[in-house]
Amino acid sequence: MKQSLGAKTLLLPTPVWIVGTFDTEGKANAAAVAWGGIVCSKPPCVGVSLRAATQTHGNILAREAFTVNVPSVAQAEAADYFGIASGHDVDKFAATGLTPVKSDLVDAPYIAEFPVVAECRLFKVVELGLHTQFVGEIVDVKADASVVEDGSANIERVKPFVYNTHRRIYYAVGKAIGPAFEIGKAIGG
Amino acid sequence: MKQSLGAKTLLLPTPVWIVGTFDTEGKANAAAVAWGGIVCSKPPCVGVSLRAATQTHGNILAREAFTVNVPSVAQAEAADYFGIASGHDVDKFAATGLTPVKSDLVDAPYIAEFPVVAECRLFKVVELGLHTQFVGEIVDVKADASVVEDGSANIERVKPFVYNTHRRIYYAVGKAIGPAFEIGKAIGG
Numbered sequence A, B: 001m002k003q004s005l006g007a008k009t010l011l012l013p014t015p016v017w018i019v020g021t022f023d024t025e026g027k028a029n030a031a032a033v034a035w036g037g038i039v040c041s042k043p044p045c046v047g048v049s050l051r052a053a054t055q056t057h058g059n060i061l062a063r064e065a066f067t068v069n070v071p072s073v074a075q076a077e078a079a080d081y082f083g084i085a086s087g088h089d090v091d092k093f094a095a096t097g098l099t100p101v102k103s104d105l106v107d108a109p110y111i112a113e114f115p116v117v118a119e120c121r122l123f124k125v126v127e128l129g130l131h132t133q134f135v136g137e138i139v140d141v142k143a144d145a146s147v148v149e150d151g152s153a154n155i156e157r158v159k160p161f162v163y164n165t166h167r168r169i170y171y172a173v174g175k176a177i178g179p180a181f182e183i184g185k186a187i188g189g
Helices: A055-063 A073-084 A092-096 B055-063 B073-084 B094-095
Strands: A002-007 A019-020 A026-031 A036-040 A045-051 A065-070 A100-102 A109-111 A116-127 A133-144 A160-164 A169-179 B002-007 B018-022 B027-033 B035-038 B043-050 B065-070 B101-103 B109-111 B116-127 B131-144 B161-164 B169-179
Touching: A019 A045, A019 A055, A019 A109, A026 A045, A026 A055, A026 A073, A026 A092, A036 B043, A036 B131, A045 A055, A045 A065, A045 A116, A045 B035, A055 A065, A065 A109, A065 B131, A073 A092, A073 A169, A073 B169, A109 A116, A109 B109, A116 B116, A133 B035, B018 B043, B018 B055, B027 B043, B027 B055, B027 B073, B027 B094, B035 B101, B043 B055, B043 B065, B043 B116, B055 B065, B065 B109, B065 B131, B073 B094, B073 B169, B109 B116
Parallel strands: none
Antiparallel strands: A002 B131, A019 A026, A019 A065, A036 A045, A036 B035, A045 A133, A065 A116, A100 A109, A116 A133, A133 B002, A160 A169, A169 B169, B018 B027, B018 B065, B035 B043, B043 B131, B065 B116, B101 B109, B116 B131, B161 B169
């Protein structure tokens, strides 16, 4: 028997991604998002949702570009800081000691130290309510050589983490449980 | 030094969620999605992306509703099957033995056996390319009493899993690594 928990955003898990942007004067900013996901395969697109009050929201509209940076568990403290501090008040790169690298492909900075980054040009703006969803077309994904395997990022090397919204706790990605498009073949075959 | 991996959808991790719908004749269908995420807090909204070729795509347009069902690792085989089989060809509920429950709130079925489900009314349709993103307003979230703690779903009891797209492997959610909006306070304080 199921219990009603109300009209809440408590689906799980959600990713922890850092959105990199430039402001109108070229200062780099970075903000943590859990409201995000891949949204289309062709063109390859990712969506990230931000409140209008954030500096990142204004930066994306001004520069029509952003990056999505995947932190590793060892970088959880910095990732969390990117979700606490506001780019209106502080220079988050200076505070964390992390390095913004200007993308050659889009008008936004990515984070040098994070293992996987996607450079995105603004593709669509979707006004939803408190949050605006920015859909970015992924122009390139870059990864540290140390996490690359067969032309892709090996999640066991990247060690990304997820977020349990309502309990406000980060969790590591754990053990492999099986190959997709394989384990289900046992059913109805 | 970073290595270019190309314009690909290999951000990670992505969730593994099952979308429940009715067709025009009231037959229940369920499809696995990894292209999805929370997209807005007010109204509470979730986005799921589907190709026009899928039965779920047509069902959502016809019924203007869907559910998002979170499988537990023990249900990975069924979840994978929901991503392999097509509702055009088979009755996926009959094949898996899982139970579609007609929602009282929206015109869609949820999966009785899955620990967390969200009932959604269609809020916005975003055409992106190969995929259409369906944004659903979450009308209610329901969870098994066994996974509820303090009015929310405890991820350690739900045991959801994630997907590493390009390696096509499912991974369990692992250990807690720290509280959000807390561990970052050590920086810049």
